[in-house]
Amino acid sequence: MPGFRIEGISKDKLDDIHHATIEVLRNPGIKIESEEAAEIFHGAGSEIEKHNDGFIVKIPSSVVDDCVQLAPKRFVLYGRDPKYDHTVEPGSSCFTLFGENIYVNDPYTLEHRICTKNDLGVATRLADSLGEFAIIEKCLGSQDKPSETQSMHNYEAMVSNSGKHVLHGFFSGRNSEKIIEMAAACIGGMENFLKRPCVTTTVCPTSPLTLVKNCCDVIITCARSGVGICSITMPLSGTTAPATIAGTLIVQNAELLGSLVLTQLTAKNTPFIYGSVGTIMDLKLGSPAVAAPECGVLNVGTAKMAQYYGIPSWCGSGVSGSKLMDAQAAYEFSTNTAIALLAGSNVVYGCGSIESGLTFDFAKLVLDAEQLKQLQWLKNGMDVSEETMALETIQNVGPGGEYLTSTHTLQHMRSMSQSDLFDCMERDAWDKKTGGKDIVERAYEKARFHIENHQSMSLPEGAAETMKRIIKECEMADC
Template identity: 25%
Template sequence: MQRDTPFAGDQQDQLQTVSASEPDVAAERPRRRGRARSKGAGAAAISPVLSARGGQMSFLSPDAQQDIHQAALHLLEDTGLAEAPAEAVSLVEASGGWVSDTGRLCFPRALVETVLAALPRAVTLYGRRDDAELQLGGSNAYVGTGGASPSFLDIDSHEYRPATLVDLYQTARVVDRLDHIHFFSRPVAISGFEDALDIDLHTAWACLSGTAKHVMVSASTPESVDAIAALVYDVAGSEAAFRAAPFISLNINHAVPPMRFDSEAARVLIRAAECGIPAMVNTFGQLGASSPVTIAGCVAQTTAETLAGMVLVHLAAPDGTAIFGPRPMVTDLRTGAMSGGGGEQAKLTAAAMSMAQFYGLPNSTIAGATDSKVPDAQSGYEKCLTVTLALQAGADIITQAAGAQASLMGASLEAYIIDNDMLGSILSAHTAIDVSPETLNLTAMQAAITGAGHFLGEAETLARMNSDFLYPQIGDRRSIAEWQDAGGLTVWDRAHEQVRAILDAPPADVIASSTTDRI
């Protein structure tokens, strides 16, 4: 099907209206972390570059990890997954697997272990500017957006309404300017389109048009994968250029727990591997509903389902990129609804990430799925708890860490601004502590102690004021009197002002006009 323009219909008109109010010039690209920035309430002029290190805590013992691994292998070999598409059956049977008498595709443990040994332990995902690389593996940790929320908190009425293509594009623009949100995973599911291919292609284009950070989207069918592949090959300049530095990846939920394939999504997974598009191999089981009510049982089943997807990618394209993405979620057993903000969710996610560490695989998960409807105190403590534990457990990529509200059913532009401050604090808390002769300078310490009696005037104190400290952009550290004299604005008020400032500025030219014209 021919697509003459990246946007079509009523929502194209909306985008043209938005663009018409903005100067037809390229905005200065968002400043890199560590460069000077505008001074906010109580903020300093410079922010340090944050290199957070995760995986400092293990939430499962080595014996527990081995037990869960063996349980996952048992489920894959003896139970198998139902509703496998023909493409998956062919790949697995050619490698020693079989379809059981009950029609379930079984993965022999020897096959799974062979694939696990062959999978890469380091993967780089790219953006379209130098500071946007995500180097997965080891202890690096990256946080970003996500959620596919159907509802959007309107910045004018402050009421929820269906999310639109314009909302998606504007969210990408906002996130592109936020230092502590490292990638842009499609955060809203756009309304106003009937055709799934139209939705997938417009979503990808809106994301790529709004930000130069790494983008994650979804594809409904293999045909959508082909259309997205054609788009990104064009943006990159060639298929080879994209394959060398992929700046988009696909979130693919290939399984429907318990232990069933989503047949179409499994075909999408295989096609993405063939097209050279990195795949987030995601599995969403709900503890107590579609997976066992115990954390150990839930993690074992989720691990098995995720490994099945990893095997498919490797068999389809041995050089393909697959990110191990277990995403077990907690069910509020009083209602049956997903509940992503409690301590049980934080612990469940941490256990799943402990299995990713056991395998040594580049990985991703969800954290930050607050149940609060707006970015309030509940939102803050639920997001901070779950994101922090996921990072400490070794998550390489944490999606839904910013902007998502209402158990992933809503999104808010103000929340992205507020959560950017929160994520900066979390990342800062997980940077390495430098213990060296320079940081344990006893001569300088003794001179200050016996001289001035304090360290405020020391040259090193002044030098490290900006390099070692992260100052909030909208968090307020002024005195009560200063805050009241300035109007007594809340964090929501200041976030709203920053959203307006970003959207009122000319948009960054993240895709060359020649490319836009060609596409």
């Protein structure tokens, strides 16, 4: 079944974007703030020149073409538990949580407060329990832990509460090595980890046209260790990118191709995901308009450029600017998530977040998951076949009959869309079942039930101790 799709941009316009990007990579080039990375580019035939605290790298189109060819079209995001293995390939899609929240609405008291490592564990357990999330992405930071080792604490909190593949920013070269050691301990040792890498790192180019040192270090360390790279850029139209979407698409494409080239030059065939969480800057407020329609249009551009190159895409779409889990949050999530999904984005990101990506809300995650069920159904589209056209059944039932008792209905009713929290009951039944509570309140109840009752996959023996030891050693070294 082909499903519904947004085409959005014609092949010749995608060619135009690509050729303009190649021009940008030649002139002015991109800035690389790592000597090792600059050497890698230079060794493959890119022109480099020293520039303030880094290097300007000019990448020839032949290098870009070769590296695009080297990036795999299809790969598996392995879970610790093989039942959670998720294959990323053309046509596949999955959803993840928003990654950088620093506050949480407490699931019990609803107090808006700074989030902790414990919150990340609890939120991960909830996401682990929701079938709509094939993989786990860090949804909030362990704000109670030291900045230098925070990414390690984040990983520990997540892997201890989910058997799914983890997408997570490793932060630095040193932390990448350590998180890989931790992940290996959680999947039965390094040999097994290399066969089934159960974690992918996220890295962020800095718009415009810069790969900072930590970004380069993480790419190099992870690619050498067989860990996939999800490169996510965040151009803001009108400030760190041109005020037009096409111009923004070119800037982000140059940044993403730059990080793709570095990934493939470091280690051929390393899984690479082409990601953007770009949008416009509201030039009256001076703050990012995370859920603007331009974000949706840019997401289509992101997905289409990735398809043009034959590599998987990741689109940031579901975040809301609202401070509450309210009507604004629901509208904003639904519109841009639907568009990213229909454009064929392989990973659709942003669930559970409000306040422009500052606050994680448990009810939002539950309601987003509920809506994802509907959107996924929508994407699957209409199957037109002899079986679904049901001609024989229509003829058998005839005028004035009913389909309720037909065999055809019995065969197909379970594939009809269903919802759990979204309601279409008649009023008395609704009142009896919900006590007239608002859906957000019921979503918190569901979240609390899962937090208290869901059993996530336990860690192998000794893994928890190994992770604690690794973190402790780093913290001693940092002191």
